[in-house]
Amino acid sequence: MSDIYDPQFVKGVFDRCGRNYRWWSFVASFGFVAIWRRQCVAALPPFPNDAPHGVDMMAGTGEVWGPLLARHPQIASITAIDISSEMHRQAVERLHHGRSDRIRHLELDALKNDLPPEKADFLISTFGMKTFNADQHARFAAEVARVLKPGGVFSIIEASDPKGWALRPLYLFYLGRVLPMIERVFLRGAEDFAMLEPYARGFGDCSGIAKALETNGLEVTFRRHFFGCATSVCGRKPN
Numbered sequence: 001m002s003d004i005y006d007p008q009f010v011k012g013v014f015d016r017c018g019r020n021y022r023w024w025s026f027v028a029s030f031g032f033v034a035i036w037r038r039q040c041v042a043a044l045p046p047f048p049n050d051a052p053h054g055v056d057m058m059a060g061t062g063e064v065w066g067p068l069l070a071r072h073p074q075i076a077s078i079t080a081i082d083i084s085s086e087m088h089r090q091a092v093e094r095l096h097h098g099r100s101d102r103i104r105h106l107e108l109d110a111l112k113n114d115l116p117p118e119k120a121d122f123l124i125s126t127f128g129m130k131t132f133n134a135d136q137h138a139r140f141a142a143e144v145a146r147v148l149k150p151g152g153v154f155s156i157i158e159a160s161d162p163k164g165w166a167l168r169p170l171y172l173f174y175l176g177r178v179l180p181m182i183e184r185v186f187l188r189g190a191e192d193f194a195m196l197e198p199y200a201r202g203f204g205d206c207s208g209i210a211k212a213l214e215t216n217g218l219e220v221t222f223r224r225h226f227f228g229c230a231t232s233v234c235g236r237k238p239n
Ligand SMILES: C[S@@+](CC[C@H](N)C(=O)[O-])C[C@H]1O[C@@H](n2cnc3c(N)ncnc32)[C@H](O)[C@@H]1O
Pocket: 007, 010, 011, 014, 037, 057, 058, 059, 060, 061, 062, 063, 064, 081, 082, 083, 084, 087, 108, 109, 110, 111, 125, 126, 127, 128, 131
């Protein structure tokens, strides 16, 4: 079995399921992914200036740009980082209308980026944490601290294991059994979508990344969303 946290393996998964990712993640989550993206945007603390430049880490098909630019039309630019060429391609094809002048695409490993230090006013990341292991979370937290300027803000959200929720067994049954079955019947590339379940199970929640961000000197607020089915972490790099 390949190392499922190897960035090249992850790239392969998303290159193969990129074409269906956008609509299927919405349907499979009963629309919760869209709600959680909006909550992630809402959790961003105030920007340090009036025309902020920011980074969308693990940007995928750019689903967060709509809610982000609607809430903050003053955003000057977003640098979209993703390792998957197909996810970038989908983003450019389907989401660029009226936004292309403000979005720069970089196809690279977020943990090996060459973004300049202390230049970003904000950093956002939606559903990009589960394909990292604990060591990669620590490296990612160091990257967040490195690229944010003092006073810069961040918000990160990820689908999580709702430990302690009475309906957790049903939820895990849905993720682990029902979804893969539906995917096998209806979706091409179902085995790639089915990978999202082991990633989700291995991830737990955002508390590990919250701790790693704190270790890197950032101010951090941790939140649970819908009984812990998603968790988020937002905050600021102190001045
Ligand atoms: C579940 S998708 C989330 C996409 C989008 N942010 C959203 O809200 O739907 C996770 C994305 O993370 C990207 N990704 C995973 N590991 C990466 C890495 N090391 N560097 C850059 N992108 C990565 C994948 O290619 C994929 O597009």
